[in-house]
Amino acid sequence: MARLSLDHVTKSFANFDAVKDVSIDVGDGEFLAVLGPSGCGKTTLLRLVAGFEKVTSGEIRIGSETVSAKGGSVAPERRRVGIVFQNYALWPHMTVAENIGYSLKVAKLDRAVARQKVEDALALVNLQGLGDRRPSNLSGGQRQRVALARCLVAAPSLVLFDEPLANLDVHLRASMEDEFAAFHKRTGTTIVYITHDQAEAMALADRIAVMDGGRLAQLATPRELYHEPANEMVASFISQGILLPADVLGAEEAGHCKVRVLGTELVVRCRSGERPRTGARICCRSADLDVSPDGAGFDGLVKRVIYQGGAARIEFAPFNAPDLTLHFEQPDPVVLESGAQARLRIRSGWLIPAAGAAS
Amino acid sequence: MSTSIRESRGQEMALTAAVAVVIVLLSLLPMLRLIKEIVAPGGTLSTVAIKAGLASPATWIATWHTLVVGIGGTVLAVLSGTLVAVLITLTDIRGRSALVLCYVMPLMIAPQVTALAWLQLFGPASPFLNLFGAAPPLGTKNPLYSTSGVILLLGVQYGPLVFLLVRAGLRKLPRELVEAARAGGAGWFTVLVTIVLPLMTPSIMAAAALAFVSCVGNFGIPAFLGIPANYLVLPTLIYQRLAGGGPAVLGETAFLSVLIGIIAMAGIFAQEVMSRRRDYRISSTSLPAEPYEFGRWRPAVQAGMWLLIVLVLFLPLFGLVLTSLVPGYGIALNARTATLDNYRFVLFEHDAASRAFFNSFWLSIAAAFFAVLVAVPIGYLIAWGKQRWVRLLNLSVELPYALPGVVLAIASLLLFLRPIPLTGIQLYNTVWIILYAYLARFLVLALRPTISGYHQIDRALEEAAQVAGAGLFMRMRTIIFPLVAPAAIAGGLLIFMTALSELTVSALLWSSGSETIGVVMFSFEQGGDSNYAAAMSVITVAVTFVLMLVTNLLAPYLPSGVLPWRD
Ligand SMILES: Nc1ncnc2c1ncn2[C@@H]1O[C@H](COP(=O)(O)OP(=O)(O)OP(=O)(O)O)[C@@H](O)[C@H]1O
Numbered sequence: 006m007a008r009l010s011l012d013h014v015t016k017s018f019a020n021f022d023a024v025k026d027v028s029i030d031v032g033d034g035e036f037l038a039v040l041g042p043s044g045c046g047k048t049t050l051l052r053l054v055a056g057f058e059k060v061t062s063g064e065i066r067i068g069s070e071t072v073s074a075k076g077g078s079v080a081p082e083r084r085r086v087g088i089v090f091q092n093y094a095l096w097p098h099m100t101v102a103e104n105i106g107y108s109l110k111v112a113k114l115d116r117a118v119a120r121q122k123v124e125d126a127l128a129l130v131n132l133q134g135l136g137d138r139r140p141s142n143l144s145g146g147q148r149q150r151v152a153l154a155r156c157l158v159a160a161p162s163l164v165l166f167d168e169p170l171a172n173l174d175v176h177l178r179a180s181m182e183d184e185f186a187a188f189h190k191r192t193g194t195t196i197v198y199i200t201h202d203q204a205e206a207m208a209l210a211d212r213i214a215v216m217d218g219g220r221l222a223q224l225a226t227p228r229e230l231y232h233e234p235a236n237e238m239v240a241s242f243i244s245q246g247i248l249l250p251a252d253v254l255g256a257e258e259a260g261h262c263k264v265r266v267l268g269t270e271l272v273v274r275c276r277s278g279e280r281p282r283t284g285a286r287i288c289c290r291s292a293d294l295d296v297s298p299d300g301a302g303f304d305g306l307v308k309r310v311i312y313q314g315g316a317a318r319i320e321f322a323p324f325n326a327p328d329l330t331l332h333f334e335q336p337d338p339v340v341l342e343s344g345a346q347a348r349l350r351i352r353s354g355w356l357i358p359a360a361g362a363a364s
Numbered sequence: 365m366s367t368s369i370r371e372s373r374g375q376e377m378a379l380t381a382a383v384a385v386v387i388v389l390l391s392l393l394p395m396l397r398l399i400k401e402i403v404a405p406g407g408t409l410s411t412v413a414i415k416a417g418l419a420s421p422a423t424w425i426a427t428w429h430t431l432v433v434g435i436g437g438t439v440l441a442v443l444s445g446t447l448v449a450v451l452i453t454l455t456d457i458r459g460r461s462a463l464v465l466c467y468v469m470p471l472m473i474a475p476q477v478t479a480l481a482w483l484q485l486f487g488p489a490s491p492f493l494n495l496f497g498a499a500p501p502l503g504t505k506n507p508l509y510s511t512s513g514v515i516l517l518l519g520v521q522y523g524p525l526v527f528l529l530v531r532a533g534l535r536k537l538p539r540e541l542v543e544a545a546r547a548g549g550a551g552w553f554t555v556l557v558t559i560v561l562p563l564m565t566p567s568i569m570a571a572a573a574l575a576f577v578s579c580v581g582n583f584g585i586p587a588f589l590g591i592p593a594n595y596l597v598l599p600t601l602i603y604q605r606l607a608g609g610g611p612a613v614l615g616e617t618a619f620l621s622v623l624i625g626i627i628a629m630a631g632i633f634a635q636e637v638m639s640r641r642r643d644y645r646i647s648s649t650s651l652p653a654e655p656y657e658f659g660r661w662r663p664a665v666q667a668g669m670w671l672l673i674v675l676v677l678f679l680p681l682f683g684l685v686l687t688s689l690v691p692g693y694g695i696a697l698n699a700r701t702a703t704l705d706n707y708r709f710v711l712f713e714h715d716a717a718s719r720a721f722f723n724s725f726w727l728s729i730a731a732a733f734f735a736v737l738v739a740v741p742i743g744y745l746i747a748w749g750k751q752r753w754v755r756l757l758n759l760s761v762e763l764p765y766a767l768p769g770v771v772l773a774i775a776s777l778l779l780f781l782r783p784i785p786l787t788g789i790q791l792y793n794t795v796w797i798i799l800y801a802y803l804a805r806f807l808v809l810a811l812r813p814t815i816s817g818y819h820q821i822d823r824a825l826e827e828a829a830q831v832a833g834a835g836l837f838m839r840m841r842t843i844i845f846p847l848v849a850p851a852a853i854a855g856g857l858l859i860f861m862t863a864l865s866e867l868t869v870s871a872l873l874w875s876s877g878s879e880t881i882g883v884v885m886f887s888f889e890q891g892g893d894s895n896y897a898a899a900m901s902v903i904t905v906a907v908t909f910v911l912m913l914v915t916n917l918l919a920p921y922l923p924s925g926v927l928p929w930r931d
């Protein structure tokens with residue numbers, strides 16, 4: 006088990022920065038998920054940690070050893086990291102057992118010991134008895150398990166997953182997710198897990214690093230990420246947050262402050278030390294919105310009603326900001342119809358910290 | 365409505381029929397005629413021809429020699445081609461395209477020219493060694509006149525063939541398969557041996573089979589290097605028999621040519637069996653692996669690569685050029701003795717030689733032109749046709765090229781020895797029989813690029829024209845031909861380059877008046893006039909170079925892999 010730390014890591018391809026000035030500390034035994042839209046540099050980050058790419062600047066340490074720095078880099082085969090690839094990357098010319106036992110063979114482990122370890126690894130991923138099969142004769146889920154067993158058999162100190170479940174169907178995903186969680190609990194291995202599925206990241210990770218255009222947008226626990234996004238990108242990316250323009254009216258008191266949003270005043274959560282300012286934004290979730298036929302709130306038009314079984318997703322445009330779209334859910338019986346007029350109330354929200362404010 | 369449907373069906377039928385006729389004439393007919401000669405010479409079933417062939421000790425010796433040089437050449441080609449492919453594809457070596465161009469070059473040079481060039485380099489009269497005063501004394505035997513000489517040159521000639529196939533395979537290797545092994549603790553060499561090369565087994569096997577067939581069927585190299593040492597392989601044995609006995613020994617040579625065919629087929633069959641034994645299918649696609657970094661060794665490795673190129677390409681060609689400038693055998697070359705007389709002689713003074721240039725040029729042009737015209741409709745049926753039997757079509761076009769050229773030459777002789785029935789036209793002993801054999805043999809060189817051209821075109825382009833009311837011939841002319849033309853024409857240029865200095869087929873089919881460049885070059889060399897042979901070689905190599913440059917202009921419009929020398 007080992008700590009992993011990235012220290013101002015930058016990776017450029019030609020003139021293009023795929024990873025920009027990223028610093029992350031992953032604790033011993035921590036499960037870190039890396040989340041972000043396609044092309045934001047997740048895979049590149051992982052390949053930097055594994056040593057397949059060299060850093061342009063910055064430093065990467067595994068345990069106490071500096072493995073990547075501008076001056077030089079420890080070869081991937083010396084880093085003792087395990088990788089599970091999205092496309093499994095099983096060697097088609099070897100059996101399942103040969104695939105799993107490969108790193109043991111490379112390490113010239115005693116044959117009998119190696120065989121036992123392979124058996125154990127197969128048992129760990131519930132594939133007993135499939136050792137003699139060819140990868141091409143396995144189902145997608147089984148291949149993914151072989152890939153997992155192959156990376157675990159050498160007891161790596163750090164395991165890297167690159168979207169390991171992206172190619173599986175929904176049901177298999179759920180069960181593999183459980184297996185990953187169980188595996189992490191049992192072994193306590195440090196894990197860096199790349200995904201673009203938020204639910205997966207939230208369910209598995211101790212902390213989540215959200216990346217955007219090569220930069221680290223926020224590194225926080227799932228709860229904090231959801232409730233206290235550090236910037237607009239994270240706010241809108243996570244769980245489809247709704248961003249609304251706001252003016253801060255009063256200074257922070259006990260984690261809350263008063264703001265004006267869409268012409269109404271309300272109290273939202275905020276960071277300590279917030280002072281009155283204009284041009285701020287708040288983030289609220291669909292759960293923070295409800296219809297208030299005669300209470301306080303703002304009026305607007307129902308643009309679309311999408312029935313989703315048991316509830317409808319309502320898209321709503323306020324009259325005094327018709328370009329904005331707010332969405333919320335209304336459980337059955339759904340009474341709103343598209344084209345109807347309604348009054349909406351924001352129950353709570355989160356004031357997004359001013360850009361450049363220290364986190 | 366119904367008339368137009370009938371019309372388009374009619375055009376399709378006409379096209380199919382025309383293609384069928386061409387293929388029957390060029391591919392099936394000669395093969396069937398050859399088989400008939402073996403099984404039923406003179407019209408009745410008999411095993412006399414087979415028995416006679418089997419009884420002759422010369423057959424067995426030549427068969428043995430064929431296997432020795434075939435296997436030896438293949439091993440050398442596979443080792444060198446694979447090594448170079450790995451170095452060029454998987455490492456951070458610099459100047460890739462130049463290396464690829466130079467390494468693949470020998471493939472574009474006719475085997476007998478390669479043979480001649482190497483002979484000039486090491487022989488006792490070598491103008492190159494003479495430059496340093498290091499040539500062996502006159503009268504010493506050239507060390508290349510030997511089994512190992514033949515094997516060496518076959519390896520040099522066909523190493524690039526292996527290289528091209530293995531490189532194509534290596535480029536498709538997904539990087540994750542390599543990286544998974546590296547993360548598992550394997551160093552680069554271990555990854556190469558346990559992952560990369562095993563996964564390349566299908567490519568290497570296919571390349572080996574192709575190299576084997578080429579080595580076994582090669583005529584130019586064993587003719588130039590083996591005959592002087594009285595080391596006969598099957599193609600040269602056939603040549604000697606025919607040269608000595610004429611049509612009378614045709615039955616016997618037919619048996620020998622079938623024997624070559626069988627040996628070649630056995631090579632292909634062995635490859636099929638070996639490749640099936642395991643699962644090598646790579647399913648995922650991804651970026652290629654990061655190149656291996658040589659670090660401070662890179663200059664050394666690079667220097668090694670260029671040294672290899674100098675050895676296999678530049679030195680032999682240099683030797684060839686020097687020989688073509690020497691006024692006579694054994695005369696030392698210097699500024700005073702250097703002369704262009706040899707060129708003048710072969711181009712203008714020697715009747716057969718100038719005739720040969722004329723013949724070879726128009727034969728190559730005709731073969732290329734015809735192949736381009738035919739490849740477009742055949743490619744259409746193969747690439748876009750719905751019928752199952754078109755796969756067979758592809759196979760039957762491949763056959764005359766896949767089988768050694770000697771086989772086709774003998775088959776053509778058998779087919780046209782007598783005047784063509786009903787018409788009374790006599791092709792035997794004319795230049796037309798060579799043209800026929802060229803058409804049959806080289807058609808596939810234009811067909812392959814054309815088919816890959818078709819695969820790159822969106823079929824909707826044709827369908828749009830169809831919806832607009834264009835019949836098949838109209839679409840062929842206005843839509844399809846313009847779209848696949850670059851690929852087909854590049855194929856035609858490849859045919860021209862190959863046919864221009866072709867020797868294997870014409871050596872058996874030529875007659876006085878229908879000499880080709882290869883034939884005259886061969887007879888000059890046999891008569892000891894290496895300088896003339898060298899001059900002719902230099903001219904053809906120069907023409908080939910120029911054509912390669914011209915063909916490069918087409919490159920932007922071509923599917924990748926059509927021009928072997930382009931990276
Ligand atoms: N070898 C390379 N050369 C040039 N650009 C590259 C290279 N590898 C990645 N990139 C670029 O870097 C950026 C980040 O790529 P990366 O593969 O890390 O994205 P990702 O976050 O993993 O995306 P996805 O979720 O689609 O897998 C992309 O714009 C990509 O085009």
Ligand SMILES: [Mg+2]
Pocket residue numbers: 047048049
């Ligand atoms: Mg990725």
